[in-house]
Amino acid sequence: MDAWVVAVDGPSGSGKSTVSRRLAAELHAGYLDTGAMYRAVTLAVLTAGADPTDAEAVVKIASEVTLDSGTDPENPHIRLNGEVVDGEIRGPDVTGAVSAVSAVPAVRALLVARQREIIAEADRIVVEGRDIGSVVAPDADLKVYLTASAATRAQRRSAEHDTDLQTTAAAMARRDALDSSRAADPLAQAPDAVVLDTTELGIDEVVSRLVELVRSSR
Numbered sequence: 001m002d003a004w005v006v007a008v009d010g011p012s013g014s015g016k017s018t019v020s021r022r023l024a025a026e027l028h029a030g031y032l033d034t035g036a037m038y039r040a041v042t043l044a045v046l047t048a049g050a051d052p053t054d055a056e057a058v059v060k061i062a063s064e065v066t067l068d069s070g071t072d073p074e075n076p077h078i079r080l081n082g083e084v085v086d087g088e089i090r091g092p093d094v095t096g097a098v099s100a101v102s103a104v105p106a107v108r109a110l111l112v113a114r115q116r117e118i119i120a121e122a123d124r125i126v127v128e129g130r131d132i133g134s135v136v137a138p139d140a141d142l143k144v145y146l147t148a149s150a151a152t153r154a155q156r157r158s159a160e161h162d163t164d165l166q167t168t169a170a171a172m173a174r175r176d177a178l179d180s181s182r183a184a185d186p187l188a189q190a191p192d193a194v195v196l197d198t199t200e201l202g203i204d205e206v207v208s209r210l211v212e213l214v215r216s217s218r
């Protein structure tokens with residue numbers, strides 16, 4: 001197959017990460033987790049003791065850090081200033097602050113440019129995020145929008161992180177509302193995206209449907 005890009009967007013807990021990694025591995029393609037990039041910048045902001053809602057400070061930090069995103073779906077990792085930070089970026093502090101950081105237009109401009117470079121260098125790649133089909137890769141060969149009921153998404157997240165269901169549901173609703181309502185590149189379903197509701201679908205089923213879609217789109 002020639003070079004191709006698959007864009008996978010959707011809210012948290014929709015199954016995006018698991019599905020995207022599995023899809024990339026099955027198709028021997030690269031995998032890019034753009035959420036990890038916003039999380040790594042947020043970690044840098046918090047480590048510097050800056051206020052995540054102080055756009056000027058956040059942009060300065062974002063423009064000074066070095067990010068290195070691995071694209072191997074079998075071993076995804078992100079380095080912030082040379083250090084692997086995959087564990088730290090999933091903690092509650094970063095999760096609570098990432099929507100403020102990712103709402104800053106200049107931060108998005110920096111990261112979207114970097115994401116496009118990584119995509120251009122890749123032969124075949126599955127890219128997951130919130131604005132991949134709408135902004136980062138509008139010419140993607142296949143656009144997928146994964147969704148699931150709010151209750152299912154909260155249950156998945158709370159099982160994954162071993163956190164209280166009620167608290168997880170509230171934090172998730174807050175983050176989704178912020179990500180969907182921000183002015184710059186909000187969470188959006190591209191008009192030409194294939195929409196899959198994963199509430200009743202198992203991961204295996206979602207992945208095999210997408211493998212078929214990628215093959216038939218070539």
Ligand code: C5P
Pocket residue numbers: 012034035036038039098099100102103128129130131132175179
């Ligand atoms: O996908 P994940 O939950 O790790 O994303 C973390 C946060 O990064 C999201 O809540 C959102 O604020 C931001 N994000 C974004 N655009 C993307 C990917 C993630 O704004 N393409």
